[in-house]
Amino acid sequence: MRFPDVKDNKIFGRVLNLLFNNIDIILFCSIVFVKLMSYEKDISSGYLNKSVIFPIAASILILTSFSFAFKEKTRISFLYIADIVLSAILIADLMYYRYFKDITTVAAIRNAKLLQGVSSSVSSVASVKDLYYLLDLFILLPVARIYKKKKKNIKPLPKRLLSFLIIFVLGFGINASVFYRVSKQQPTLLTSMSNRIYLTNMIGDVDFHLVDSYNYISNSIKNSKKLPDQKEKDIKTFLQNNNKDTDESNFKGIGEGKNLIVIQVEALQGFVINQKVNGQEITPNLNKWVNKCMYFDNYFYQVAGGNTSDAEFMSNNSLYPAQSGAAYYTYSGDKYDSLASSLKDKNYYTAALHGNSEGFWNRNVMYKAQSFDDFFGEHSFNVDEKIGLGLSDKSFLNQSLEKMKSFKQPYYSFLVTLTSHFPYEAVDKYGDFNVGEYEGTFIGNYLKAIHYTDAQLGEFLDNLEKDGIMQNSIIALYGDHFAIPKDNAQQLFKFENESNSDDYTWFKYQKVPLLLHFPGDEYAGVNHKYTGQMDLYPTLANMYNLPKNYMFGNDMLNGTSQKVIFRNGSFIDGQNLYVSWSNTYYNLKSGTKVNETEELKNEKNEYTKELEYSDDLLNHNLINTFDQEKGN
Structure with missing residues (x-):
């Protein structure tokens, strides 16, 4: 019978120490992954695209990477707050989906003030099952407080930044490959977002909101500029x-x-x-x-x-x-x-x-x-x-x-x-x-x-x-x-x-x-x-x-x-x-x-273009432009 030597004990101790010092990261990644997959199942209309695992994992890695830049005790607070925010977003998305059969967007949030008076409608699509997305928050709060007190190890800033960079690049790389695949399969989907549920089932909810936010800002900047003459002619x-x-x-x-x-x-x-x-x-x-x-x-x-x-x-x-x-x-x-x-x-x-x-x-x-x-x-x-x-x-x-x-x-x-x-x-x-x-x-x-x-x-x-x-x-x-x-x-x-x-x-x-x-x-x-x-x-x-x-x-x-x-x-x-x-x-x-x-396929592309034409007409107030051209 072989007894563990000193070297084995040191390795075992290091592993335990590594696990203990990163248990907040492990718990956060595991819990958020389960929540995001549950959400995908709820909006997948009976068919869950299993390849969504990769962009979901990538988005969690990117989010988690930022926590490594903080000191350990601050990191715990960051992860807990991130969990709260993500849970709130998922519940809001689910309620919006039940009512509109669609995914919440930045533009829809801008219209939130128009929903005054339909609070009863919103509450009617709420479900007791939604509490599932909040349960861990109540359980982890006392655990997080105890863990903060027990944690002593503080990594120097260079090591923290290196950890951030490695995790971020890994998540970014996975996402880049997913976005490339989506852009090849459906060339305009990421920019037009004409099929939001399908897109969410391909890239996950976190990535969807990142893409939506990027598109919203990008379109706001783009729409402040004049539409290319050729596009204007095509619409006309x-x-x-x-x-x-x-x-x-x-x-x-x-x-x-x-x-x-x-x-x-x-x-x-x-x-x-x-x-x-x-x-x-x-x-x-x-x-x-x-x-x-x-x-x-x-x-x-x-x-x-x-x-x-x-x-x-x-x-x-x-x-x-x-x-x-x-x-x-x-x-x-x-x-x-x-x-x-x-x-x-x-x-x-x-x-x-x-x-x-x-x-x-x-x-x-x-x-x-x-x-x-x-x-x-x-x-x-x-x-x-x-x-x-x-x-x-x-x-x-x-x-x-x-x-x-x-x-x-x-x-x-x-x-x-x-x-x-x-x-x-x-x-x-x-x-x-x-x-x-x-x-x-x-x-x-x-x-x-x-x-x-x-x-x-x-x-x-x-x-x-x-x-x-x-x-x-x-x-x-x-x-x-x-x-x-x-x-x-x-x-x-x-x-x-x-x-x-x-x-x-x-x-x-x-x-x-x-x-x-x-x-x-x-x-x-x-x-x-x-x-x-x-x-x-x-x-x-x-x-x-x-x-x-x-x-x-x-x-x-x-x-x-x-x-x-x-x-x-x-x-x-x-x-x-x-x-x-x-x-x-x-x-x-x-x-x-x-x-x-x-x-x-051509018909689908043609109809997608028609939706884009209507968007461009509205975004650039083209009826006013066309009427002025007639006047001239």
Whole structure:
């Protein structure tokens, strides 16, 4: 039997001493790695890209490297604070993901002040599971204090700087190779960040936020400079080609001289139309009006971080939402060739009406920027009944109708409802609507809320008809965005008796109704064409014989385009669906996966470029530039 000699004991002692002096580093790296991997699993939609291990490890190494520059006791405090910050970021990212199906960005944080009043919405996507990301902080606090007292060894500054340099270079090298691989696979992904979830699944959350911060600063500097002349010409050429009149002229000028009433309905999703729960129609009034309207049943919402404001922005301008945050905030100083502006040029009176505070989503600024003559916000109404965020739909629509009766004709009225806003606090107002087994569930509360709003819409539309307003008006009614977030997808699938829960199935239900009503219920029927919110303005422009200059969408009643591009890089082309966050194609009819062809790859690149063109147009206020060039 061999006894350990003095030399062995010395080596063993050194190892123990090394481990003890770096136990804070070991614990930090291990705990943060577990948290970051857990986060990736939560946002990976069932498929975790295991290669994300490398960029996550690299980002931890880079972060940890800075701690080596400090004296040991300060190092412990640095690591503990870093753990707190990272945990807070991960929880915020998870909550944002559950609500928006996207990743938090610097631009979105800039818009945080616009989220006042929806604290109940934010708290509703919080989960007890999120405490998992905080547990270690409570456990490690007393341990860190004891460890600080026990630690005696202090390395000299040169050794600390050498350790910092070695660890930093190692982490930086791994990250460089990962970023190189990503840039080869998807050349514009790191700069355009058009597919943020997919990018996060490739480079990890810490690296994502570093790239986002770099891009934000870089774009701010770049956008302060003039866009290259060739890029400006490319955008102008694209718009000229996209806004050419088609050979067909269906419905051309049919709305000239008629009032235009557009109603944007909060959280009205398509799956509730002509659907029952517990033997009762969910939207009996809209179901009736569907049969009196031209009804688009493949109309998709295309909103991003601006949510409701994005739906307004697209419907009135046919420009894509901001890459990050909300266009209503970021681009309030731009010039717009909006629907209101074009109708004003034809001597229309234009007004926006909404029962929430005027400053919410920066509407008081943006409605002026879009040339509305008047904005009737919360202070223009008698707030006699408040539900959720503001004036109830019942009171809002009744009072709006009275205001509209006094408008100078012809007019454009843009109404935005509110009561069916997440988290669906209108349920108490409709306690008699029995949702059966869904009572008390997320989807059950939504069904009650949208049933309430349906009743108010029905009364409003009936009154428009009874008062004779419909005889000289065209009405467009659509939903603004999703009602059921991805976090509650299983409830939606159960309600629809769906056995599959893949991305294709999810996308099937990301439609909102669009109803176009013509005088005398003319042209009633169902249109199955694939369309989206970007296409509303071009369609109305044809109907009201308005100029088409700066629209990225297409006329739904003319041409063959069935292009629907989503801000996250997903798209529909009429035959295929591309899901950006999983980089997967599906056949629209069968739902089967499709291999990427050269044609589909080119299509994906073409649509990415289209998003970039819209971003450049907004970032550089190009509508103002183009208009000035016309004047010259």
